[in-house]
Amino acid sequence: MIRNARPTLQRRGLGQALVLGLALSLLFGGWVWARAPITVRVLMPAPFADATAGLVNAFNREHRDLRIAVTRGPFETESVSDLAVSSLLLGNSPYDLLLMDVTWTAKYAAAGWLLPLDAWLGPEPLESLAPGARVGNRIDGQLWRLPLVADMGLLYWRTDLMQAPPHTPADLVSMAQRLQADGKVRWGYVWQGRQYEGLSCVFLEMVEGFGGHWSSTEGNGMGLDQPPAIAAAAWLQNLVAKGVTPAAVGNFAEPQALQSFEAGEAAFMRNWPYAWQELQGPGSAVAGKVGVTTMVAQPGAPHAATQGSWGLSVLHGSRHPAAAVTVLKALTDEASQRQLVREWGYTPTLEALFEDPELVAERPLLPQLRTALDAAVLRPISPGYAQLSDILQRQLSGVIAGGEPPHTAMDQAARASRLLLEANGQGEPA
């Protein structure tokens, strides 16, 4: 018996140890679990994921209970949307925050994918923004997005070839042709003529500059078949016909236009603020010889800049909306924006930063960017924007690359746009 008692005791001891161990590990596990930080997942286009890496790391060092995990999306704007849409369609999005292009907001909000931000951000969350950055975030009275960086179309010009930039479309053409005739540049003006979103941006600036509009609630709604829109399309077509713009523009996106201008081949370029940084780089033939201004316009018509800002939205399926809002605020606050301006040359959205003497001394472009931001115009705000833009791109591409008569093409664009909106019970978009 005694001989047998020992193993029993031992066995009992072993069992106790096991139970104790289990309890301890459960306790410890629970403690670790309770202390595990909440992770806020953000999907951003690759360039923004790179630019915000420093901010994100600093945030993660400072916060023990909150972590930001950034998913580095594709480079191309529309590919990022494809990625986000495919995950959102499955119902259970892996992301809490999405960095969104200004044109996505209406579509995503209508699809029910975004969380309205008013309840989280307190009264007047847009008050501190520059006026041009306030628009495009609020749709149907609700705030869906807080802008992180502003972006708008600019006209780049060569300070070594002219005293001052052109103001009217006719000026631009005559100056370009003179410089071409003198052999100073091969091309007059390079821009984005490929059948894609960039073409809609180019066109919007011109239709406004000719005194018209794409689509608006004021006046007569759809403006694509009005004389200014036809004049704008004809002007773009003529640029190619006159040899001011290369025929290759029909396949130009931003990088191709930049490449040509950077090599000193062209007198003017339409591009976004990011190009400035590239043009001052070591590979540029025009470093220090570049100025920016807003797009040309007919006398009396506004010099317009297409609004292309990026902002953060909280996705509806987020399991930690409060944490997501905290991150959203941190990434868009003044210190973060300052760092993005200083280190990456992005355009801020906060009004105070445009007037900050220290920042302006470092980034002399800021006042001009501010002027362009004040001139910013929005593309139509509609859940069907992607389709409206696609209709326009298709017809414009026919005008520029296919030699279609501008008035028939624009008539068709207007008709197709109206059909789309009427079929879906939508009035003209704002």
Next chain:
Amino acid sequence: MSALLLMAPALLLLLAVFVWPLLDYAWLSLQAQSVFTGLQPEPVGLANWQRLLADGRFWQDAGQTLRFAVVSVGLELVLGLGFALLLHQRWRGRGVVRTLTLLPWALPTTVMALGWRWIFNDPNGPINALLQSLGLASVPFLASPQLAWQTTVLADVWKTTPFVALLLLAGLQMIPADLYEAFALEGGSPWQSLWRVTLPLLRPYIFIVLLFRLAQALGVFDLVVVLTGGGPASSTESLAVYAYLNAMRFLDFGYSATVMLGMFVLLLISSAGLLLLQRRVQVRA
């Protein structure tokens, strides 16, 4: 009964991966399910189909897709047959060349489309650099609707001719050599033997190739998306690209399903036409 049992797994698989999605799409094509309905399905009867019939863009894309399929598959068949005949002959280094010929087919479409996009870039691609160094004007290969379409066909022919050559080569190897010897003994020339011996015996392989390639070409997507994005002026847009735009960009799932079904009908008619053709050729032979 046991036959049915033995066939059941295959039938179930077909039902799951083919019939069910098709029925699902048919149902979806009778709904308005888009960003305008908050992504909720709303029955609309045949509205999507009426829209499809009146949609000029659908018909333009259908025409382009069909034209693309016929022209590129036709070129691939002629070139692939030539390569197959060449690779069937005995000559030094044939093994190496056979392997090399397959390379374009082994390359992922996206990669090769990116390659062509660069080659045909205006003004900085190699072809335009060459033209300019010869004192010629650069050609906007991807910026003119006609040229962009031709470039897309060229890229597809480059990529899939090896596939056609490979299948036809397999067919050539099935033809007994003594048939050729007998034909030659009777005084037939090599040219005649191609028409009287090779092609008739290769016929089943040619139809298989046509069926495979036609189905693939009618569904062309990745090549177009990467090479041209469908432009300029939608001249290179295929039906698959249009369906994709409707679903992923416009969030109009009801109409996207309708476009897909339209494409399916087109594919069905083409395949049926091909099979009828095959039967008639067989009867005549």
